[in-house]
Amino acid sequence: MSILVINAGSSSIKYSIYVSATLELIDHGLIEEIANHHEGFELMRQQLQLHHIDIEHIDAIGHRVVHGGERFHEPTLINDDVLEEITALIPLAPLHNPANIEGIIAARAIAPKVPNFAIFDTAFHQSMPRHAYHYPLPHNLYTIHHVRRYGFHGTSHHYVAQKASEALEKPLNALNLITFHIGNGASACAIQNGKSIDTSMGMTPLEGLMMGSRCGSIDPSIIGYLSHATPMSIDEIETMLNKKSGLLAIGGSNDMRTLLNAKEKGDKNAILAIDMFVHSLKKQLGAYMAILTKVDAVVFTGGIGEHSPDIRQMVCEGLEHLGIKFDNGKNSGQNREIQDSSSMVKLLVIPTDEERQIAMYVQKLL
Ligand code: ADP
Secondary structure (H helix, E strand, O other), X not given: OEEXXXXXXXXXXXXXXEEOOOOOEEEEEEEOOOOOHHHHHHHHHHHHHOOOOOHHHOOEEEEEEOOOOOOOOOOEEOOHHHHHHHHHOHHHOOOOHHHHHHHHHXXXXXXXXXXXXXXXXXXXXXXXXXXXXXXXXXXXHHHOOOOOOOOOOHHHHHHHHXXXXXXXXXXXXXXXXXXXXXXXXXXXXXXXXXXXXXXXXXXXXXXXXXXXXXXXXXXXHHHHHHHHHOOOOHHHHHHHHHHOOHHHHHHOOOOHHHHHHHHHOOOHHHHHHHHHHHHHHHHHHHHHHHHOOOOOEEEEEHHHHHHOHHHHHHHHOOOHHHXXXXXXXXXXXXXXXXXXXXXXXXXXXXXXXXXHHHHHHHHHHO
């Protein structure tokens, strides 16, 4: 029997299918340029049949849902009420939740007897204390408009935290970690006794670290200033902050590999972009060192975190005063621990696997 994991985008469906008992990966695929999600699920059904899997007879389907607001703290069995509540959260995630919902509706139509579970990117961060998730804004913006920090990449932060617990042979609820998920999107999480107590992304995934094409944290007055000083509308400014900023704006590419190659050739903009990116990560690391009572390990994951020794080196060097002693000799290849043996804080490289984490949640609920 098997568990199907679905990540439904606006014009694509990403899927992975696992053996329920062992979570061995049977198949994964991407169905692109779909006219609608019903068509996408029909195409996926045919793909699964090649592996002799009948979608109507699988154990369960786990759906990635980006925004769970304050309502959803954990993976949740989807019924009509839950679907209605996820739909009510669309204003908080207008770019993501609608496609996630379409995926759930299509799954229920094609396999009406199979249970569906929603796994939220925000859920892991629902343990943040009030002083971490509140913005210093009038109370009614929170009580009426739900303006607060939610945080994202929660499935990934949780997955690598569990893997760190295995690697360090210490229970997760006894571990304090700083996890960096750095890919195109990037976020950091401060984890105390296995629970998220702060994260760099905010009400939306725009806040926090500098990213591929997102600006991360900037002075909020820049938005008002630009709306007066330029012909740009608020929507255009928001698009610029999300799609035309970050590494792309400064270095000319949102791809870290391209920037590192350009840096080698002395490209000044690439050098500035990388320096800014590293500065943003170091600042976040320092902030989380300060709010955690102790730090067992710093974890790097995501495309850049897993694959770029150069960025890890730039972030980790010069932090001896924080008890972090980096060993560049261990920084490439398959080494998971890249700290010197005298370092008080471990430095770990752990590949993330959000699909597997979703399957793990579903397996536990079954
Ligand atoms: P997404 O957030 O879209 O899932 P990924 O986690 O795959 O993205 O991360 C994409 C980023 O990882 C890109 O900036 C890419 O250049 C970077 N990356 C991937 N491999 C390497 C590498 N070997 N060295 C440096 N950066 C890398």
